[in-house]
Each structure stands twice: as structure tokens, then as C-alpha cells.
Amino acid sequence: MKEEAAFIFSPEQLKYKFHQDHPFNQDRLSITNDLLFKIGALNPSTIIPARMATLDELLLVHDEDYVQAVVGASEGQFRSSYRTTYGIGTEDTPVFPQMHDAAAWLVGGTLEAVDQVFTNGYKHALNLGGGLHHGFRGKASGFCIYNDSSVAIEYIRKKYDARVLYIDTDAHHGDGVQWAFYNDPDVCTLSFHESGRFLFPGTGHVNERGHGEGLGYSFNVPFEAFTEDESWLLAYKAAIREVIAYFKPDVILTQNGADAHYYDPLTHLCGTMKMFQEIPKIAHELAHEYCDGKWIAVGGGGYDIWRVVPRAWSHLWLEMTEQTDKTFQSIPSSWISQWEKEAPVKLPEEWHDSEGIYPDIPRQKEIIEKNERMLLKALKPIFDKQNIYKNS
Amino acid sequence: MNLHHIMKKEVISADPTMPVYKAIELMDKNRIRHLPIIDENSYLIGIISDRDLRDVKPSIFENNNEKFHNLPVSKVMITDVITAMPDDFVEEAAHTMIENKISCLPVETDVKLEGIISETDLLHTLVRLTGANLPTSRLEVEVPNETGKLAEVSSIISDHQLNIQSALVYQSFETNEKKILVFRIQSLNMRPLLNTLKKKRYEVIWPVDLEMKV
Structure with a gap:
């Protein structure tokens, strides 16, 4: 049987490291890969290496002066404009040696994933090192230097002339990608996130719908804080089906931040592993239904690197490669013993979270209702259009 | 303005x-x-x-x-x-x-x-005054209605090297003994700042912590 999915990874991607105490920790890639090895879901010899994105590729989206500033900062230069104009050297995105190279390797991984799908005959490809969705054209923001997804989408547009549906399930709004394609009718962005009233970056309001020719090609579904699986998944399934039927993309790019889980220290949502099992399942189905299987997936946020990220991202790869039966067994003890000394928390033994990992939420009914209203608002332009067709 | x-x-x-x-x-x-x-x-x-x-x-x-x-x-x-x-x-x-x-x-x-x-x-x-149009995290603190409280909280924010995009100060709706400070801060990671504020016993109204004061 020909493999349908490509797994992209290179050790260079681990060098995207701000400092020891920074919450964005790429060790999660090693921990996840090891889990996949130990359950026999990934063979090290089949991993396709990432590559370093070239300057020209970065400039598909990023401004030249910004890239120069990142290169300068990587070489130890410092100017006060780095912080104010370019967002480099801030608490969120501090300078670290060779940061340009490391960031360019993450972008290159996503570009490699694109090429594997468009020219090497794979249906799907995964670059867990990507998903840095806060990066702007000319500014670093929220742990992100270069925006691999934005660069990859522009690369797809230029090289393969395909229309892209970008689906972002990180707990934070996918602002960088949204603004990069806000005027573009051939790129549709759909972001599910904790409401900007509560969480960084504060945007992602339901009324952000695109601009100019791109009006109607940006969708946002913001959730109340403390939203649980059921309410989240209901909105996800409904929105993704409506938007894909409306936009009819040639390829899907999903950003799979794993920070909407209850354990995540930076957000206030109450997802469990069930959510991270369902998210790729629907994306996979729809990729086959609408895009002849073309599906590129990247990582993203995820700050509980022990209890959440390895399992969540394994679910993603298992779905992509139709090996979900591997989760019928417990997590192998060899993986636990490999990492438990480093982990400050008890590592999970099962693939799913048991009931009651968090206390009852008194406002639950109100939260569900608010989310439902928000969903209807988000999809209103689609429903309005459908009514016009029906009536004419 | x-x-x-x-x-x-x-x-x-x-x-x-x-x-x-x-x-x-x-x-x-x-x-x-x-x-x-x-x-x-x-x-x-x-x-x-x-x-x-x-x-x-x-x-x-x-x-x-x-x-x-x-x-x-x-x-x-x-x-x-x-x-x-x-x-x-x-x-x-x-x-x-x-x-x-x-x-x-x-x-x-x-x-x-x-x-x-x-x-x-x-x-x-x-919208612009509240800073909600820029990539920021929101912090809301209730303080006694006394001189110097805004300066105290903002100097803690400054100690953490965080840039404030906007700040609002208004009287509490419940009592005139209290003031509400609302900041929009240019950072995704608010945890170190929140820990300091908690240690110093500030009344943080948002973000609600994970003990779920809902």
C-alpha cells in the first residue's frame, strides 16, 4: 500500500528556542515523535526532512526590512527599533542566537509539506513544527517570528494556483494569517478560538469578515471562556461544513494548536482529548470529500507539553494515516519511563481523559447558548446567500 | 486625542x-x-x-x-x-x-x-481607546480608590518588561471605595505577571485563574 501521508521533521526545528523558561517549547516535537515511534505509528526512516525556507520564500509574505532585522538580531546586533517596530526582543519573542535560521526551518517544513502534497503524490502532509500563526508581515508577535502558514499559502497560490481554506483551531485567534489574506478572495480563513475579550490577541471578532475583494472570505468563531468539548465541537462541525461547501477549496491547511485543552496554562477553555481526536477526523473527511484528499496540517500553540501536546498531535497523525486503532491500547509504559523524570506532572497513561478532570462549571448553560448565537452570527453571510438562492 | x-x-x-x-x-x-x-x-x-x-x-x-x-x-x-x-x-x-x-x-x-x-x-x-484592535492580552485589577495605585500596578507590569498598549481607570460600579484598572498588554504570556500580582495580593478580576471562579 502506498503511504498517503508525509511526516515532515528535522532536528533543526528544535532550535527554535527562546530561553529555558519560555512557554513555547519545541521539546514537544521530540516527545511527540517518541510517542509515535513507541506505538509503532511512525517509522523514523520514513520521516521526510524539512528544509530551510529561502529569503525569497520568506519575502512572499514578509517585508524585507523586517527579515533584515531578524537576521541582524540573530547575529547579535541590537537597535531600539527592533523591539518597537519589529516586535523582536520583547518578553514574548526574545532574541536568541540563530533565530532567523531556526524560524526559517519551521517555515521550510511547511513548504516541504506543501510540495509533498502537490508534486510528490502524497494526499496529506504534517509539519508539527509549523503553525506560527501570530507572525505579521512586518512584525513578530505572540511567540511567532515568521508565519509559516502565511508563507505556505502564498507559495501555494503562486506555484500551484490552488484556492486554500485555512482552518485554525488554536485557542488563540489566527490573526497573522487572517490579516495577510484579508483582501484575498482565493484564500478563506476560518478561526476557532477563545474570545478576544478574554485572550490574546484580542481580535477574531465575528464581524471580521474580510475586506475589499476578500470580503466574505474570513470567518471567526469566538468561544466563551470555559467552553467544553460538546459546545466547541458542535460549532466546529457546523461551521467547517458550511464554510467548505460555500468556498469549495482545492486544498485545506489546518493549524492544530493544542492549547484549547483544560490543562493548558495559558488559556481558559475546557477541552479534553476528545476534542483533539474529533478535530482532525472532520478535516480528514472533508479533505477527501472536497479536495481530492489534499490536506496539509501544521502544529501551533500548546503549552502543556507533557499531558496534552504529545497525545493531541499523535491523534492528528493517527487520523491522517488511519491508524486510530492504535489508541485502543494504553499509552506504552516505555514512553512514560522515557520522560517521567523530566516531567513536572504525572504523565497520562491513557489516550483519553477521564471524566471530571475539571470541576463543574456553573455557567455552562449560558456559555452553550452564547456559543450557539455566535456560531449563527459567524455563518450569517452564508445563510443569507442561501436564502437569496432559494427565493430566486 | x-x-x-x-x-x-x-x-x-x-x-x-x-x-x-x-x-x-x-x-x-x-x-x-x-x-x-x-x-x-x-x-x-x-x-x-x-x-x-x-x-x-x-x-x-x-x-x-x-x-x-x-x-x-x-x-x-x-x-x-x-x-x-x-x-x-x-x-x-x-x-x-x-x-x-x-x-x-x-x-x-x-x-x-x-x-x-x-x-x-x-x-x-x-474600541481604539480600549486597545482591543491590537494584539494584546487583557488584565483587569480592582484596587482601593487611593493615590498611587495605578502607578504601583503599572510599575509591576514594567518590571516584567511588558509594553502597555492601553490603560483605562474607572470607578467601580459597586462601591466608590474601589477603582477598576483595565490594561491591554502586548504579550501572550501573562502568567509571570499574574503570579507577581497574586503574590502581592492584588485583586485580579480578569483573567480568572484555573480554580475557576466562574
């Missing part, structure tokens, strides 16, 4: 001879509810609003409708226009609009029309 920062500078206006029906068309086409009337020197001589037009419009049961539609706007415009100046503060303008129960203010220098602001512009300004 002054009016010249937020006003619309390309004002859609009419000259006094324009017939009423044309003025209505112009307002409909541009989806505006107020039309300043200016003479050949750009001097503001009057204004008409959709409400004024409704008030003077003859009933559909009378048949002098056509006569009305062909009237020049100078016959129906209001001439004692309430205006503002480009250097007025935004809050002054808002106050003037509330006091006079009007929803738009032409902005003029020496009677020359320079811009216009509407209620919508003021709402945009509100």
Missing part, C-alpha cells in the same frame, strides 16, 4: 441650490444621515439630516410632493448648526452631541468645513 485625529476629512456635502430629491439620493447612495451645505467658498451655511427631511416632507395624501422634491435644500436646511473645532478633545465632542441630542458634528475652522464626525466614529474611537 483631538477631533482632527478621528474626523472624516472627505466630507460629502451639497451646495444650497441642490434640489431636495438629489440630496436624498446623495445621502442614500453614501449611506449617510447628515448632509452639510456649503457655499462656493466651502463656508458651512447649513445642514440637513434625514430626520429634518422627514419632518418637513408633505404627507403622501397631499399632492404637492413634487413641489417639495424640487425645492432647493437651502429652503429646508437648518442654519444654526452646532459645530466643533479640529483641536477639540474627543470627549468634549461626545458631550456636545449628548447635550444637544444630535448624532453628528461638522468640524470647522473660521466657518470653513474641514471634517465631520458621527456617532460611529466615536464608537470606533472607544
Whole structure:
């Protein structure tokens, strides 16, 4: 049987490291890969290496002066404009040696994933090192230097002339990608996130719908804080089906931040592993239904690197490669013993979270209702259009 | 923040001879509810609003409708226009609009029309003042209504090397013993700051911590 999915990874991607105490920790890639090895879901010899994105590729989206500033900062230069104009050297995105190279390797991984799908005959490809969705054209923001997804989408547009549906399930709004394609009718962005009233970056309001020719090609579904699986998944399934039927993309790019889980220290949502099992399942189905299987997936946020990220991202790869039966067994003890000394928390033994990992939420009914209203608002332009067709 | 920062500078206006029906068309086409009337020197001589037009419009049961539609706007415009100046503060303008129960203010220098602001512009300004249009995290702290509290909290934020995009201070709705401070901070990771505030026993209202004070 020909493999349908490509797994992209290179050790260079681990060098995207701000400092020891920074919450964005790429060790999660090693921990996840090891889990996949130990359950026999990934063979090290089949991993396709990432590559370093070239300057020209970065400039598909990023401004030249910004890239120069990142290169300068990587070489130890410092100017006060780095912080104010370019967002480099801030608490969120501090300078670290060779940061340009490391960031360019993450972008290159996503570009490699694109090429594997468009020219090497794979249906799907995964670059867990990507998903840095806060990066702007000319500014670093929220742990992100270069925006691999934005660069990859522009690369797809230029090289393969395909229309892209970008689906972002990180707990934070996918602002960088949204603004990069806000005027573009051939790129549709759909972001599910904790409401900007509560969480960084504060945007992602339901009324952000695109601009100019791109009006109607940006969708946002913001959730109340403390939203649980059921309410989240209901909105996800409904929105993704409506938007894909409306936009009819040639390829899907999903950003799979794993920070909407209850354990995540930076957000206030109450997802469990069930959510991270369902998210790729629907994306996979729809990729086959609408895009002849073309599906590129990247990582993203995820700050509980022990209890959440390895399992969540394994679910993603298992779905992509139709090996979900591997989760019928417990997590192998060899993986636990490999990492438990480093982990400050008890590592999970099962693939799913048991009931009651968090206390009852008194406002639950109100939260569900608010989310439902928000969903209807988000999809209103689609429903309005459908009514016009029906009536004419 | 002054009016010249937020006003619309390309004002859609009419000259006094324009017939009423044309003025209505112009307002409909541009989806505006107020039309300043200016003479050949750009001097503001009057204004008409959709409400004024409704008030003077003859009933559909009378048949002098056509006569009305062909009237020049100078016959129906209001001439004692309430205006503002480009250097007025935004809050002054808002106050003037509330006091006079009007929803738009032409902005003029020496009677020359320079811009216009509407209620919508003021709402945009509100969003801007709260900093909600920039990539930020929100922090809300309740402090005693005493001198120096804002300085205390902002110096803690500064100790963490975080940039404040906006700050609001207002009296608590419950008691005048307390003030609410709302910051929009340019950072995704608020945890170190929150830990410090908690250690120093500040009353953090948002974000709610994971013990789920819902």
C-alpha cells in the first residue's frame, strides 16, 4: 500500500528556542515523535526532512526590512527599533542566537509539506513544527517570528494556483494569517478560538469578515471562556461544513494548536482529548470529500507539553494515516519511563481523559447558548446567500 | 486625542441650490444621515439630516410632493448648526452631541468645513481607546480608590518588561471605595505577571485563574 501521508521533521526545528523558561517549547516535537515511534505509528526512516525556507520564500509574505532585522538580531546586533517596530526582543519573542535560521526551518517544513502534497503524490502532509500563526508581515508577535502558514499559502497560490481554506483551531485567534489574506478572495480563513475579550490577541471578532475583494472570505468563531468539548465541537462541525461547501477549496491547511485543552496554562477553555481526536477526523473527511484528499496540517500553540501536546498531535497523525486503532491500547509504559523524570506532572497513561478532570462549571448553560448565537452570527453571510438562492 | 485625529476629512456635502430629491439620493447612495451645505467658498451655511427631511416632507395624501422634491435644500436646511473645532478633545465632542441630542458634528475652522464626525466614529474611537484592535492580552485589577495605585500596578507590569498598549481607570460600579484598572498588554504570556500580582495580593478580576471562579 502506498503511504498517503508525509511526516515532515528535522532536528533543526528544535532550535527554535527562546530561553529555558519560555512557554513555547519545541521539546514537544521530540516527545511527540517518541510517542509515535513507541506505538509503532511512525517509522523514523520514513520521516521526510524539512528544509530551510529561502529569503525569497520568506519575502512572499514578509517585508524585507523586517527579515533584515531578524537576521541582524540573530547575529547579535541590537537597535531600539527592533523591539518597537519589529516586535523582536520583547518578553514574548526574545532574541536568541540563530533565530532567523531556526524560524526559517519551521517555515521550510511547511513548504516541504506543501510540495509533498502537490508534486510528490502524497494526499496529506504534517509539519508539527509549523503553525506560527501570530507572525505579521512586518512584525513578530505572540511567540511567532515568521508565519509559516502565511508563507505556505502564498507559495501555494503562486506555484500551484490552488484556492486554500485555512482552518485554525488554536485557542488563540489566527490573526497573522487572517490579516495577510484579508483582501484575498482565493484564500478563506476560518478561526476557532477563545474570545478576544478574554485572550490574546484580542481580535477574531465575528464581524471580521474580510475586506475589499476578500470580503466574505474570513470567518471567526469566538468561544466563551470555559467552553467544553460538546459546545466547541458542535460549532466546529457546523461551521467547517458550511464554510467548505460555500468556498469549495482545492486544498485545506489546518493549524492544530493544542492549547484549547483544560490543562493548558495559558488559556481558559475546557477541552479534553476528545476534542483533539474529533478535530482532525472532520478535516480528514472533508479533505477527501472536497479536495481530492489534499490536506496539509501544521502544529501551533500548546503549552502543556507533557499531558496534552504529545497525545493531541499523535491523534492528528493517527487520523491522517488511519491508524486510530492504535489508541485502543494504553499509552506504552516505555514512553512514560522515557520522560517521567523530566516531567513536572504525572504523565497520562491513557489516550483519553477521564471524566471530571475539571470541576463543574456553573455557567455552562449560558456559555452553550452564547456559543450557539455566535456560531449563527459567524455563518450569517452564508445563510443569507442561501436564502437569496432559494427565493430566486 | 483631538477631533482632527478621528474626523472624516472627505466630507460629502451639497451646495444650497441642490434640489431636495438629489440630496436624498446623495445621502442614500453614501449611506449617510447628515448632509452639510456649503457655499462656493466651502463656508458651512447649513445642514440637513434625514430626520429634518422627514419632518418637513408633505404627507403622501397631499399632492404637492413634487413641489417639495424640487425645492432647493437651502429652503429646508437648518442654519444654526452646532459645530466643533479640529483641536477639540474627543470627549468634549461626545458631550456636545449628548447635550444637544444630535448624532453628528461638522468640524470647522473660521466657518470653513474641514471634517465631520458621527456617532460611529466615536464608537470606533472607544474600541481604539480600549486597545482591543491590537494584539494584546487583557488584565483587569480592582484596587482601593487611593493615590498611587495605578502607578504601583503599572510599575509591576514594567518590571516584567511588558509594553502597555492601553490603560483605562474607572470607578467601580459597586462601591466608590474601589477603582477598576483595565490594561491591554502586548504579550501572550501573562502568567509571570499574574503570579507577581497574586503574590502581592492584588485583586485580579480578569483573567480568572484555573480554580475557576466562574
